[in-house]
Amino acid sequence: MNTIILIVNDDTPWTPRYWTQEQGGKINTSNPFILSRGDQWISISKDPSILDDYSASEISAIMKFIDSPRFYVIEWNAGQLVDEFLNAIPSDLAALIDNDHGLIAQVNQLSGKPISTWSNRTTEI
Secondary structure, eight states, rough: EEEEEEEETTTSOOOOHHHHHHHHHHHOOOSEEEEEEEEEEEEEEEEEGGGGGGGGGHHHHHHHHHSSSEEEEEEEESSSHHHHHHSSSTTTTTTTEEOOOOOOOEEEHHTTSSGGGGTSSSSSS
């Protein structure tokens, strides 16, 4: 299983729930939202407690870009669905990705790049 964190403004009109629903995924009244195709799956969970895992300097860097962060834990077993998900995030949306290996980047900087090229990087692209 692979994991990244998506960080968006709390008041954004676009959410992973909408994407999952549009793709025919399973929407629960609670977490997670799940989409599976064949032997591939992606799971998206809203998790406000993730903020507690960040250092003060990381929180400061996030807050420079996103005023009121909302955190989603994205887990998947194959790159195609997560690539589709990331490419569906509107390019004008203030959104960050944390790959849990030291890279925190704007989603639009990663757009079009397969997740396999940056998911394990420890520094900026």
